[in-house]
Amino acid sequence: AQKVTQAQTEISVVEKEDVTLDCVYETRDTTYYLFWYKQPPSGELVFLIRRNSFDEQNEISGRYSWNFQKSTSSFNFTITASQVVDSAVYFCALSEPAGGSYIPTFGRGTSLIVHP
């Protein structure tokens, strides 16, 4: 079973629509970290958010918001009023403790296409 599942391979929306990218993770650890990254066509991953396992508070940053629910092992990402510049591949990642450090595991990514 995958540790991080992003079931949506590709999502296509029209500008100004709201869109939610799903992320479900699997871990036995009580301490872990969750991340979202954006990868535009240029290829460079851009950090969006980090959340530790003890902080279930939802977060909003401009048009972006994240919903973390430990009960369902989900860490979903919503873009409100999407724009063409939001078109990219979005990755969810889980970091689990290993050997005194942490090892990150990435989901397969969700390609978001925003049409004008």
Next chain:
Amino acid sequence: KAGVTQTPRYLIKTRGQQVTLSCSPISGHRSVSWYQQTPGQGLQFLFEYFSETQRNKGNFPGRFSGRQFSNSRSEMNVSTLELGDSALYLCASSLGTSGEETQYFGPGTRLLVL
């Protein structure tokens, strides 16, 4: 502050050759992690170096190795290249260990093995 830089950006090699990729982290960052990204396997963790010591290694064969220098710059080496090694290799740096801290990624090195 300058971001993470990777050199070279593009590389073409033939099977059996070896390759060395370089990564310069953000100034002050002590952790450097390497990832391989392919269409088939996605983004996979290769290894992490912190203060010149390898902290963790992903599930890759021994042909993949790396090191970190005292100035935190890192290199990764792939020996006896195979066609399947064609990928985008991403480097990321962070202040502390990669899993806890925010990682900042470089633009990547795109390796093509013929």
